[in-house]
Amino acid sequence: MEGFLVTQGVSSVIPLLHHHNYIVPPKIICVKFFIITRFWTILYGMQYPYPKGTSMKTGLPISKNETLFELIIADLFSFLLFVLYLNPNLLAIYQKGIDPTPMLSASSAKSLILGLLVFSLISLAVSILKLIRKRWNTPLVWFSSISELATSLYFAFFMTRWDALNREFLRFFRNDLATWQLIAKAAAVCFLLLTLISIADDLYKVFKYNKSI
Numbered sequence: 001m002e003g004f005l006v007t008q009g010v011s012s013v014i015p016l017l018h019h020h021n022y023i024v025p026p027k028i029i030c031v032k033f034f035i036i037t038r039f040w041t042i043l044y045g046m047q048y049p050y051p052k053g054t055s056m057k058t059g060l061p062i063s064k065n066e067t068l069f070e071l072i073i074a075d076l077f078s079f080l081l082f083v084l085y086l087n088p089n090l091l092a093i094y095q096k097g098i099d100p101t102p103m104l105s106a107s108s109a110k111s112l113i114l115g116l117l118v119f120s121l122i123s124l125a126v127s128i129l130k131l132i133r134k135r136w137n138t139p140l141v142w143f144s145s146i147s148e149l150a151t152s153l154y155f156a157f158f159m160t161r162w163d164a165l166n167r168e169f170l171r172f173f174r175n176d177l178a179t180w181q182l183i184a185k186a187a188a189v190c191f192l193l194l195t196l197i198s199i200a201d202d203l204y205k206v207f208k209y210n211k212s213i
Helices: 001-010 027-049 064-086 107-132 139-159 167-174 175-211
Strands: 092-095 100-101
Touching: 027 064, 064 107, 100 167, 107 139, 139 175
Parallel strands: none
Antiparallel strands: 092 100
């Protein structure tokens, strides 16, 4: 069932969507992937708040399946962002028979993508730490929460760097910066809200468990 949910989430994002003879750019696919994976993680955590075999000794057990899922996602994003960092022009709109149109200007692309890569690697480290420790404690839950919040805030920063956009990219939005601003702000706000819900859920479960001991 878990594999089915993951497959469904990924399959709704990965296909290349054709519209007016161009392919939806990787940045928009990444936005959908970010939001869907965040939503799946929250949903899974609410559906299975306390793993089987819970012990009242050393802290709330961390869901192994959820952590493995987060680890796989962090791995995939780290690899994708590393490839994009090496060649930022891959983050582009592709048209048949025409050279790709990069989304970011050459002067800003690498630094912005590097920031995303750093936060992705931090998320990867948190997932590995959770997998090793197997149980929540106060420092770990706060470190995880802060890293998630920092990632979502940087994602909002990344999405709203209007000065970093390639002007040629805007012609796919009727040369209207306001149209892209609306899309970017909506994606950033949605991801931030989902992150806050996820953080609140983790904190609530951990501190509720600690009080019950």
